[in-house]
Amino acid sequence: MEMLIVAGFLGSGKTTLVLSAISRIIERTGKKVVIIVNDFGTVGIDGKVMEKYGLKVAEMASGCICCTLGGDLLTTIQDIEDNIKPDLIVIEPTGLADPSAIVDAMQHYPGKPLERIRSAVIIDAARFPSIYKALNRPLTNQVKNADLVLINKIDAVTPDALSMVEAELRTMNADVPMIAVSALNDTNIDEAVDVMVAS
Numbered sequence: 283m284e285m286l287i288v289a290g291f292l293g294s295g296k297t298t299l300v301l302s303a304i305s306r307i308i309e310r311t312g313k314k315v316v317i318i319v320n321d322f323g324t325v326g327i328d329g330k331v332m333e334k335y336g337l338k339v340a341e342m343a344s345g346c347i348c349c350t351l352g353g354d355l356l357t358t359i360q361d362i363e364d365n366i367k368p369d370l371i372v373i374e375p376t377g378l379a380d381p382s383a384i385v386d387a388m389q390h391y392p393g394k395p396l397e398r399i400r401s402a403v404i405i406d407a408a409r410f411p412s413i414y415k416a417l418n419r420p421l422t423n424q425v426k427n428a429d430l431v432l433i434n435k436i437d438a439v440t441p442d443a444l445s446m447v448e449a450e451l452r453t454m455n456a457d458v459p460m461i462a463v464s465a466l467n468d469t470n471i472d473e474a475v476d477v478m479v480a481s
């Protein structure tokens with residue numbers, strides 16, 4: 283079993299991205315996928331959507347995965363492993379969760395050790411200037427520890443603004459793959475999936 287953590291601040295487009303990427307991931311890899319989200323946010327994921335994609339959704343009712351670290355998350359994952367036996371678990375934590383906290387928590391996972399844990403961090407290009415100011419530290423931590431950075435909502439910013447975002451993010455992590463996408467318009471999602479499923 284592998285894990286993909288899709289992190290990013292509130293409203294950055296995590297759910298939209300997961301929904302647009304997931305059918306491609308399944309098509310590309312033939313994997314059995316489970317998604318864990320801890321709230322459905324502004325984008326409705328209902329049973330019908332899930333059925334269409336052949337997916338199962340486990341919702342963590344009790345708030346932030348990052349705050350309830352340990353017990354809840356590990357139990358949920360163990361439950362999923364025992365009952366569904368997926369090849370891949372996709373986790374969408376709440377906004378402030380640092381993916382590395384989930385990676386750390388998984389050190390204590392009592393089930394079979396995961397083959398791989400990867401994290402993609404979604405950055406909201408449209409709100410980047412204000413997030414950069416107000417949440418610089420958690421933002422920097424997320425970007426530093428990411429395996430993939432997706433700059434989202436490029437449909438909503440000018441090319442100049444996008445270049446500025448890219449330049450700032452590069453100072454936080456010089457080597458990470460960085461892809462500018464629009465989850466809403468399905469722009470560059472194939473490229474993002476390439477990195478997500480790369481072996």
Ligand SMILES: Nc1nc2c(ncn2[C@@H]2O[C@H](COP(=O)(O)OP(=O)(O)OP(=O)(O)O)[C@@H](O)[C@H]2O)c(=O)[nH]1
Binds near residue numbers: 291435
């Ligand atoms: N313009 C634009 N809007 C987007 C894009 N991706 C997502 N959105 C919008 O941004 C809002 C938040 O998207 P979500 O996918 O719910 O974001 P989220 O990160 O899952 O949000 P939370 O789970 O509430 O933190 C919605 O209104 C989306 O339609 C994009 O690429 N471009």
Ligand SMILES: [Mg+2]
Binds near residue numbers: 322325
């Ligand atoms: Mg969401």
